[in-house]
Amino acid sequence: MNVNRGDIAGFRLTGRTWIGELGTWSSAASAEGRPASVLRFDPRLITHSATRDRVVAAVVDDRRLVQGGLTGLIPVADLIAAQNEVWLITADPVSPTVTDLLADTPGVPRPDAGSAATVLVETAQTLLAVHAAGLAHGALHPGTVVIAPGGTALLAERGLADALHGRPPAPERDVAAWASLARGLAATWAASSPQAADLLERAAATASTRGLAAARDALLAGRDLLPPGFPARDRLVETTHWWTARETSPQAGHPVAAPAVTARADEGDIVTLLHVPGTSSAPERGGDRTEDVVMRFGPGVPTETPAERIWRTGREQQPTLLPGEQARVARPSAVRRRRTVLSSVILALMVALGVIVWLLRGAATPLAVSEVEVVTPKKTQGCDTTVKIRGVLTTNGEAGEIHYQWRRSDKKAPIEQTDTVAAGETSHEVSLDWTVKGEGSFKGTATLRLLSPVPEGTKLEDKASFTYRCS
Structure with missing residues (x-):
């Protein structure tokens, strides 16, 4: 040599x-x-x-x-x-x-x-x-x-x-590095395609919370x-x-x-x-x-x-x-x-x-949602509290994305969000935090509506209410 x-x-x-x-x-x-x-x-x-x-x-x-x-x-x-x-x-x-x-x-x-x-x-x-x-x-x-x-x-x-x-x-260090790589490619190679860049960003977030397999499935879906x-x-x-x-x-x-x-x-x-x-x-x-x-x-x-x-x-x-x-x-x-x-x-x-x-x-088979349910606390909420509201979506177990919106009875503008659903899960949970402050009584109603995927000609939504009292 x-x-x-x-x-x-x-x-x-x-x-x-x-x-x-x-x-x-x-x-x-x-x-x-x-x-x-x-x-x-x-x-x-x-x-x-x-x-x-x-x-x-x-x-x-x-x-x-x-x-x-x-x-x-x-x-x-x-x-x-x-x-x-x-x-x-x-x-x-x-x-x-x-x-x-x-x-x-x-x-x-x-x-x-x-x-x-x-x-x-x-x-x-x-x-x-x-x-x-x-x-x-x-x-x-x-x-x-x-x-x-x-x-x-x-x-x-x-x-x-x-x-x-x-x-x-x-x-776990590899997973964090992969998520960082995904965000970097979203900002460079995918910069000219906002939808694709958003998909890569969501895959990065999925890797951090659910692991690489779910992130890979999210990209494929x-x-x-x-x-x-x-x-x-x-x-x-x-x-x-x-x-x-x-x-x-x-x-x-x-x-x-x-x-x-x-x-x-x-x-x-x-x-x-x-x-x-x-x-x-x-x-x-x-x-x-x-x-x-x-x-x-x-x-x-x-x-x-x-x-x-x-x-x-x-x-x-x-x-x-x-x-x-x-x-x-x-x-x-x-x-x-x-x-x-x-x-x-x-x-x-x-x-x-x-x-x-x-x-x-x-x-x-593409992701499908068959039912939407909103769950609110049954107990009256006390002074200056943040109410935890849950939404449960029943799926067919396939991977994909769901696009949905929350509506609060005290506001006109809806809150739209998108989540990635991993394969094998037949139930996906979403949440809404509603903060109420001050004295008096109040009844709040939260409505969860699925925007996609929704079969043509159907409407999937549910609502539930809670009571707030502070004196």
Whole structure:
């Protein structure tokens, strides 16, 4: 390996570099010419062996998710150490990101509201699968959402920030970040379409109160407010193509020097952190085995690291077993392998089911409301109080939006509101706070009227009253 010449573990650094939160990213190409990316971790973040171990564990979890059928993550090709530096190599490029496409560049077509909704649905689906596996992304933002050449949204840097900072997985942090992403895209890509922008804003609010699944369903249910063809990716593909052509042109003006290292390295200094040790001193790349997290040490490593010592000690302390005992010992390993395969199959089925639900969602029965009921307090309300009035709408259990209005007997102007209803709920509750102050007696009547969805020729509303007395 010679990083000074722009080569690392069989990947050629192709010139473009940019600084990220974790270190320096570089565009790269494999020996076969396939585009890829390389991350040189900031040495200040990964000095301790415990930090390296957490990074290795995060990458191994990532590879298991991908091998289990999850397609929404940027796949990792290798994780290697060269002297005092650690490098992550991805099998696909990590650019352009949403941050790149948000830049208002003259001549580059801008993604539309449908593009924004597509990105949000796909990232929500990926995060749901990651959370179902007991993991989290940890650093979701526009700079870690990559748009692939086909217009698909992929997540980069999953779990790395948490590993570097020693944080436990926090799915709720991912949900908050997704809601922030939705609001940002509503204000940019969807700005020219007020209805679509409002849909994205409501999806953000839904994520914060009901979770990502309900937010995803709200976006799918509101497809009528998006450009025709949703979830088509044509605009994303067009924008990505223009961006890539611009970035790779000779006039782009990006630096071409590879990231500097402290000293020249050769192949013997490589430590690959993801594969099982073998007889060859050259690092193995592209292997599929990730059940065991061990390191491989080539000649020329000046000192024995803790990971090497643990691996060597384990090899030296292996007991001698008779053939019958070897068979008995082998059975637990086989059981573990079967369990790993079973877990991968289950995860793949979950992902496939989510995709099928997404693709077939348009054919689902639309949301319908069959009854409206208003409930007010039976007890007389005392001085200076806020009366809590509830409205209950009975639905058919489908996802969608309801548009309704409250009318108070003391005011002429109605209060109109819109809510998103999640699939599987046959009852949706709305509320009205009515504040009354001063001395005297008062009877207030609240009327709740459904504006949509309402079957043609019908009227759905209800009203109820309360009594206020203060002396």
